[in-house]
Structure formats: structure tokens, C-alpha cells
Amino acid sequence: PPLRSLRMSSSLTFSTKFLIIKKIINRLIDTGRSISSIICCFSPYFPAGLILRFILHLHHTVRHYAVNACLLPICQLHGAAVTTVEGIGSTKTRIHPVQERIAKAHGSQCGFCTPGMVMSMYALLRNKPQPSMDDITQALAGNLCRCTGYRPIVDGCRTFCQEANCCQTNGGGDCCLDVKDETDEQDHEKPQLFNKDEFLPLDPTQELIFPPELILMAESSNLKTLTFYGERTSWVSPTSLDELVQLKSSNPKAPLVMGNTNVGPDIKFKGVLHPLIISPTRVVDFSCVPAGVWVGAGCNLSEVQSLLEKLAPQFPKEKTELFRALIRQLRNLGSQQIRNVASLGGNIMSAYPNSDLNPVLAAGNCKSSLNPPGGRREVHLNQDFFVSFGKTVLKPEEIIVSVFIPFTREGEFVGALRQAPRKEAAFATVTTGMRVFFSERSRVVQEVSIYYGGMGPTTVSAAKTCAAIVSKPWDDETLSRAYDVLLDELDLPPSAPGGKVEFRRSLTLSLLFKFNLEVLQKLREMVRQGTISVSILSKLCCPTFGVINRLHLLFHQHVSKDQSAHDPVGRPIMHRSAISQATGEAVYCDDIPKTDGELFMTVVTSARAHAKITSLDVSEALRLPGVVDVITAKDIPGKNVRTEFGYDEELLAESQVSCVGQMICAVVADTRVHAKRGAAAVKISYEDLPDPVFTAEDAIEKSSFFEPRRVIWRGNVTEAFKTVDQLHEGEIRLAGQEHFYMETQSMLVIPVGEETEFKVYASSQWPTLTQEAIAETLNIPSNRVTCHVKRIGGGFGGKVTKTPLLASVTAVAAQKTSRPVRFVLERGDDMLITGARHPVLGRYKVGFMKDGRIVAADIQYYSNAGHTIDESLMIVEKILLHMDNAYNIPNLHGRGAACRTNLPSNTSFRGFGVPQGIMIMENMINDVAVLLGRPIREINMYKGPSVTHYKMEFSPENMLRCWNECKVKSDFSNRRKAVDQFNQQNRWKKRGMAILPIKYGIAFAEGQFNQVSLVHIYKDGSVLVTHGGTEMGQGIHTKIQQVASRELHIPTSKIYISETSTNTVPNTCPTAASFGTDANGMAVKNACMTLYQRLEPIRQKDPKGSWESWIDAAYFEKISLSATGYHGGPDLYMDWDKMEGQPYAYFTYGTCCCEVELDCLTGDYRTVRTDLMVDIGRSVNPSVDIGQIEGAFMQGLGLYTLEELKFSPFGLLYTRGPSQYKIPAVCDTPLRFNVYLLPDSDNPHAIYSSKGIGEPIVFLGSSVFFAIKDAVAAARSDSGLVGPFSLDSPATPERACLACSSPFTKKIPVSKPGSFKPWALNI
């Protein structure tokens, strides 16, 4: 029926007993926001702590689905039971075993991802109480965590797995159970990070039941159409197919929303407005009704997968080739949370260019059944079906009711292959479905069908290639002709959208080659006359690593035998908030309840990289409902700039913009949605200015730098170059990296209402700077601004200097409107505005002797700072100070420049330039080793008492111990031989190994940074500690609690840390530089010692008294129970004129050995094994430190092999969300991941002899890069290519595959640079 005749609807019925949903509904009533946008606030775009339970009408069974909250429209919840993380357990009642195990296994650091992890695992256990490891990794595949490196999360979940065999296939032919323990320790003596025996048992009988009222409702025959009217959209949910067909034919433009995985993102990110949405999820005939192999188009993809998995074994193998190809593809499509909602019909109709299913459905001769008004018709899903981007032949009013998946015939083979930037939860770069049918018992092709995704605007058919194959024998000659035809047929212009042109074209060939090998294998089985070796085929056709089962060895020091059992220092204490994080009770900035009159802010950013602003028209925005004001530079009462190193950075651009994403104005409105609509209505005109600068090369050409440029040298490189045996020059480019903290930048500024006082709640790593910046912007003294930070959902350096800028604009809005203003960036805006890790271009010249000694090296570093200086100068300095890494190069010359470009301003990121800087040195060393044909690292290392190139004395003893121990623990030399042997036996799969050291300086070179703490003891004996460090997952509060516990001699349970705030501890330094515990721990120790000494007389009077009785007595004896502690930090400095100094308190050392296996045809790789030996002195908390080590390693792995920020030729960041920007997921963790802490290491410079560890290990992620490079070198040598070659970072599958220089990549013509405008810049 036409829309206007629809009945006004009944109410929405779903069942929940849980707090969070009440919160959501209350907010919904308050604000009129949609549920998806609200739940998204809890966990933007990621599976939030939410599962849905539906009763399946047909089978009367309850299914549990973990879903992505942000894709779930509230109207879709009708009839469902919604379970949130708060609902399954709470600290007030009883925590759920999943919550307990993830927390106690140390799987929660910042905790922002934890509810999602808990609920994905909970959903799995509800459907399958005894899951396999494969089930667990599949269930977690769609959840991202930026802190932990996943190992502890998987370890916690693994305790639910009952599998006897922990390692069925680990690729090397070995089972981990057979691997002998590399340590001498017996199992029972090994220190454990958690004790499984303490865990609550899982008792499925105690789980929540499905609400009976919903069962009754589902079983009722009296289903009614539901209609909901919103501000701009109406939602209709019919119950019968006839009604659905009628609705669609009268409203052809209305989308059918099934999983909402296509429509939802379009509404959210592209601003698409649908006045009417039709939701067919309640139409029974549309659901998963298998009729033979007719599958209902409304089936979600998980249902399709399990249906096919159930059917496949019931039929002869040759009949189910297509089923099995689809199962393979479905297992890798999106994530389980996506497959749980995305429908088969929706996938087909979305007609994505890189849909994984459509090429297979098309190649497999599938057809769809349509239901236009007045009858049914069938349409084949072939080249005529997929018309163009997002378009099919269907008329707007037509609906796919079901899809026919045919059986295959004897002699018919189907292949489904894909290559994606990340193995799981990533759209494919190229994906394909191929089918070949042979004449009876022969090699002659009777039918062939080849389709690709990722090679055009929609699924494309390689019809000419098929014509070149059909009626011919399937042999080398035919295939070789087919490759040539394919190359011509599937051409891509050099500037094709999506880029990766050469790679995509080569993948079309190599995927056909892989299919060929699969077919040959099957043919051989069929006609028993094969000619290719089984070993080659097995390495090619089957993934070498079937089941991902990891073995971990985690060794840390024991605490000494004489340490008191009550002293927690040195013990693996769980993160103090882990349980609250796992139950969803932990409060982040945006969880602070809405205050009276609160407004929401959104910023409007520049669309141009370099332009004058010619007009700014906010009138239309101001007219929109809910919009309260628009804030421009003119509204700033104080300074509109922050000045760093003599350079000004505007908060809001006034007359000119210098990058896309620069903030120009801000819209404040009553709700987030209204603020967004207001921002979209602001009109800005620009006049472009000439010659924007984007790359380091542009900056060099135009001499666009932030001054001063830094130089450092020792010896005389020019003279030394004349004396060496050989010279070599090289270059490597390292891309930037998005912080991708799970909690985006968030803040709330509340005007107190008198004397210009403001309370600020922010996710800031530097509350003091946030306070100062706001005071300066509002032109008020700092004592009117208090900044509070309870916890941060990940920071990694991205919330040091950027948060103060954003908070200042928020404060202007709060001051102007006299109302509280909340500003929580959406992921895309956060990525666009707040910058990233600096990309660095390194150029080097090296002189060395035949024995491998490097005599001289001259290295130039160009870091891409973006349009403002931020901390770029300090980052360049840190790069130069770490350029020597572990090597004593007598003549060393470093030059560093921060390039001023028209890109968003880059900022600090874990490692502060060191991960980029050292990489250039290591690449240079690698080149020399390749030229000489032997390893040269050891011969060049510092040995004995040593002096750095900036004249700082140090002992490299522990660095060398780490190196040697790592070689032993990793069994380096034997495995190296095994890798070489593997490479000789395999042409298309290669293994590579690398071992790398790090020497990382700890503390701020700026001497003024110091720390203060404040410790209060209350009359009841409870202790409140405040210090300057912010908790962002790194466990600083847990360690500080341990320090206070040791010093006050009381259990940690009596000690509480509420927040970090500028009114308790003033003038703090940022929580950064791996220095948080060093500095704050000492300040807290100092305060606690003062208090403990004050209590001494009381203790002496009553030695048998308790802590509480002493405190009580002290109170009556008027002893102050509050003390401040102070830690001035070491006297550090660096004199750049003299090029000497003592910029660090000490060094943290480590060594990492990695092995990878690379598929040379696609560039896909897997980290087989990682061994990390780290010197962190005497760890205050080994579980927290091991968590930092693993998390940093995985972040490094992302930096060097996976994460790519892509900019358009006009400087617009394309990669603004998790679907375009891939951080490591569970699938990327090494199959074996061994972490060892160097024993017997002391450090007199930090608290309790510990060492800072937050940052150093990021660099060691590059061992995966160098292992890939080693594997690529082996592949190149098979193609006759020897010597150093260029491989930029990240070594993505694209780069690795092209560097292998296979016969397929060699076929791809390379377009001349400059002859076309590339889709993306090479930053």
C-alpha cells in the first residue's frame, strides 16, 4: 500500500532486563536519537557489548547472534531479546565466567574493546558451549583491540575450549605438543600469569532464558505490520510476502533493509536519506527456507554458511563443489558479526565491486527467483545481472525471494579465491569465482566460467578468457594463452579508483594460476595421469596453516623467596579495572551522564588543502532545528593560536586553510544528529592557492621545512668513505600510522556558572596542557579550569597535544553558550583531523669493509610533519638520537628535517619517531648483509663500555645478553637452515627469518618534566592516591597501587585511584615516553614513605595494632594523613650545538626473532613464530609489562606490514574508518608467540629497578617486515634476481607480491610515473 495509507503503528516490543538498554531508551526519549547512533557512542563501529537472541519461527529454536551495534536499527529489535555485557554479569551480583576469564587472563588493558570481546565469546558459548579453537578465533575475528595484541584475550577464551589436541596443523609438520621446552624449568616451577583453577565454571543451565512473552509473540499467528515514524524517516515491517511485494512496487525507491550493512553505512557516512525503509525480516517466506538448494534471500550469511556446511557432507563430493567453494568464501567474508546480519539477497543486490559471493554465484550458474507483482520470474546471476556500481538488472520494485545454488556434475570444479589487505574482516582487493566442466574423463574443457570482483565497478566476467579456454585441453599452452587474453580483457587504467593497479592486475593472473593448480590436482585424481608433484601442490592449494592454535611461552622473573607474600611488587597482578571493564561498568568520558542543558558539538573542516577562505555562510545551519550556535574564530576571547617552537597553530582557521580536515568552525546543537546536520549546512567558499606540498619529495624540492633542521655527527664520514672496501646507497620510505585508539577523542566542558570557572572531562594524556590551552583560549587564569581524566580508551601518543586543541574549541562553545558542551569525534573525523605517526623518507650512503664492518654511514631523514609543527621537531631529534640503534659505527652522520606539507598535522605516536628512524638504519644494514651474503649485525654491535654518537656512556651488556639469549631460545641457527631448505623445495611459498635488536632511551630529554603525587589516608584507613599519570590501558594505576601497597605495608584493596586531575596534582608532564611509572611511581613512593614515617611513633606505641587502629590514633594525635610526593626526575639535557648530552636516564633493550611464510603469488603472509627477549629490569608487574610488550609488537607489526593511510591527489584522507584502514586483528598474531623477560637485570635509575617498556617494542614489529623481505629475496632469487632491492614499509601483500617479481607480476605493464594522476599519493 502507499505510505500514507499505512496504519500508525503499535509499540516496539523487545525484552531486556538490563540497565544499558534502559539507559539507551531513556536517552532516546530525551534526545530523539536513533539507537544505532547511541550505541555507537559506546563503541564506534565495533561490535559493542551486545548480542541479539531471536527465536526462529520455523524451527522454534533460539539463535544467539553477536552483532555490530552501530549497524543495528532499533526497529529491527522488535521481538528480539537484547543481551548486553551488563546483562550477563556485574560486580554488584555475579560476574560471568567469560568476563572473569578475559579479565584475569590480562585480556583487558584500556578496556574499550572488552565488552565486544566478552559478548562475541558469550554468543559463541550460548550457541556452542564446547567450542573449538577455530570457533573461538572465528568468533573474535571481527573484534579489534589496539592494546593487548590479542594473545591474552585468546588465552582467556581458550580456557573454554575442550579440544584435546591443541595443535592439529602448525605448518611445519610439527605439533606443538612434540616441541621440547626450551627452558630447563619444570612446568610446576614456571611462574604463571593466571591460575585457571580459580576460575568460575561455565554452567550453561544458569544462563538467561529466552523471554516467554517473546516466544508467545513469535508463535502467535496474529502477526501485524509494524510502522514507525521518525523525524525524517518511516520504517515499515510487513509480515507477508504479498504485502512486501505490494509495498515495494508502490515505493520502488525504498530500500529493503535486512542486515543494514550496506544501507546503514550509506545513511551514516554518506548522509543518504531514505524517507521510507521497508524491513522484510519478519516475512516468514523470505527467511531461510531451504527447498533443496533454493535458499531464501532473507537468510543471513551465517545461516547460508551453516546450511551449506550441513548439506555438503550429505551428498557425493562431486555434487557439492559449488557448496564448498561458497563455504570457503563465506568463512572469510566480513566477520561473524557482519555475517550474522548481512543477508544473501542484500549481498547480491548491493552489487559491490568486490563482493565475495557474487563472482562465485555467477560462475556457479546460480539463479534468483524474483517476485514482481503478479507472478514470479527467474533470473541468472551472470554478467547481464550485474550492471554497474551498486546496480543490477532488477527493476526498483522487484525483490529477490530466493536463490538457487545448483549441484555440480562429475568433472565440474569450482574455485573461490580472494586476496584481501587483512586475512579476516576485510573486503577483498581481488576476489574470484571460477568454474570449469570437462568432457567426460578428458582434459578438454566443455564449459568454463570466470568472474572477478575488485576489477571494475561491479562483478565482472572474463568472457573472452573463457572463450580462449573452452573446447581446448586444460594444459599449459591453453592457460598461457588464457593469461594473455585475461591481461588484455581485464585492463585497469593507471588511475583506477582503489589504486593498487599493478597488483590487482597481477592477482587476476595468479588467482587463475592457483585455480589451475587446484584443477590439475583434481583432474589428476580423476584421470590418474598427473604430472605435477604432490609437495608443490600441497603447499599451493591448501592453506599451510589450517587451524590457528597458538602456543605461547611467557616467562618472567620470579619474585625473590624472601619477599613478603603481602608485597605485590613484581607479581602479575590483574589490571585494577579489568573486571569493571569486562562487565561494562567502567566509565569513559562519554559515559558521563548528560547534564542539564547540555549541547553537542561537531566541527566543520576544510575541504581544500591550500586555499583562501573567501566566505563562510552559517545562516542556513543556524535555521535548522536544534542548532544553537556556530562557533568561529571571532568567538574566541583569548588566543586563537597555540605556539610551538615559534610556529603558530590556529584553533579555527580564519582566512586561510593549509590542509584538508583543518577545523574552520563548530556547530553546537541539542543533539549529535542536529549538530551533524548543522555542520553539513555550513557553506564555505575557497580560492585555491598554488602548489600545495604533500610528499617529502615536494617539500625537498620547494624547501618547505620547519626550522631548525637538526644535524649530528661523529667522526668524519667524507674521509671514511674514501677508505672503505665498498660503498652503497639506498632509500626507504615508511608510511605513517593512525593511532586508532578505540575511544575516539572525547571531551565535555561544563561552565560552573560563576567567576569563569570550567570543569573539563577529557580523554587526555596531558591534563595540564589541556587546562593551559583552555585558559589561554578563554583568556582566563589556569586556576579557573580543572581537567579530569578517569581513564582513556587508548592513547598511544595521539591524545597528548591534539586533545588540548579540540578541548579549547569545545570550551569556547561552552563559554559562548553558557551551557555544557560535549564533543566526541566520530571515527572518520578523528582520523581526518588529528593526524597520525609521521611518515619518514630515509636516504643513506654506507661504507663498509669486506668483513662486514660498517665504517661510515650518512643518513638523511625527512619526516612529513603536516601543516603545523606540533611535536615534529622533537620527533626529528629523537630519530637522530636513536639512529645508531645497537651499532657502533665510528663515522656516523645524521641529518633530520621536518617537512612542512599541506596534510593534517602529524603528532607523537608510541615510539616518538624511533620506530621509523631505526628502521632506516636496519634497512641499510640489511642491504650490506645482502651485498656481502652474510649477516653483519653482530660484528657491528656495541661491545664493552660504550659511548653513543652524542657522547653518552652506557654498557651494552644486557643488549648483547638479549641478543644471545634470543638466538638460543628461538633456535635460530637450526631454524635458519630449515627455512633455507623449505625455500629450495617450494617455488611459490617462501619462508623468511629475521632477528633484530633494539636499544631505546627512556625519559624526556627536557629536564623540566617532573612529577608530583598526593596521597590521602582517610579515617577508616582507606587510601586515595592521586598522581600525574593518566590511565590509558598501560596499567599505570595498577602499578602505582602496587607501589603504595609496598610502601604503606597494606593490601592493594585498601588503595584507590579515582582519577587524574589538575586540581589535585598540578603542572604534570604528559603520560608518555614510557616514563609514566618511573616518574609517578617515585613521586607516590616518596609521599607514601613520608606518611609511613609519620605513623612510626604510633606504631611503636602500639606494635600489635592494625592499620585502621594506627590511622585512628594518628587522627586523634593530629598527625596529618595527607602528603604530597615529588620526583624531580634525572637531570637530562641535549646540547644540539655541541651535539652531545645525556638525554636519557637509561636504555631498555630487546631482541626479536621472527619467521614468516609468504605466498609469493598473492603476497599473503603469516607470522609463523616470534621470540621476544626483553630487558625490563625487575618488572613491577610482569603481566602488565608482557601485555605492553605484546601490544607494542602487534602495533609494530601493523605499522610495518599492514596499516596504510591513503590520501587523494588533493590531500584528502581516503582511509577514514575500519573498513578502509586495517589494524592487526586476531588472525595476524604469530602462530607461536614467545615472550621472555631477561633475568637478573637491575636498573638503578627507576623505581624498584624496573624499566620503561611502553614504547620500545613497537620497533621490533619490524622483524616481521625483514622476515618478509628475506622471503621475498628467496622468491627473487628463483627468478634470477640477486642483491639489495627496494621494499617500502608497510610491506603489504601488494608490495611483497610485486617485489617477488613472479612471472605474473612481470607480465603487467608499468605506467610511466607522471603520465597519469594516481588514485592515491605515495606519502
Ligand SMILES: Cc1cc2nc3c(=O)[nH]c(=O)nc-3n(C[C@H](O)[C@H](O)[C@H](O)COP(=O)(O)OP(=O)(O)OC[C@H]3O[C@@H](n4cnc5c(N)ncnc54)[C@H](O)[C@@H]3O)c2cc1C
Ligand atoms: C564491515 C563490513 C564488512 C564487509 N565485508 C565483506 C566482505 O568481506 N565481502 C563481501 O562480499 N561483502 C562484505 N560486506 C558487505 C556485506 O556482505 C553486504 O553489505 C551485505 O551482504 C548486504 O546485505 P544486507 O542484508 O545487510 O543489506 P541491506 O543493507 O539491508 O540492503 C542492501 C540493499 O539490498 C537491497 N535488498 C536487500 N535484500 C533484497 C532482496 N531480497 N531483494 C531485492 N533487494 C534487496 C536493499 O533494498 C538495499 O538497497 C561487508 C559489510 C560490512 C559493513
Ligand code: FES
Ligand atoms: S584493551 Fe582492547 S582496545 Fe584497549
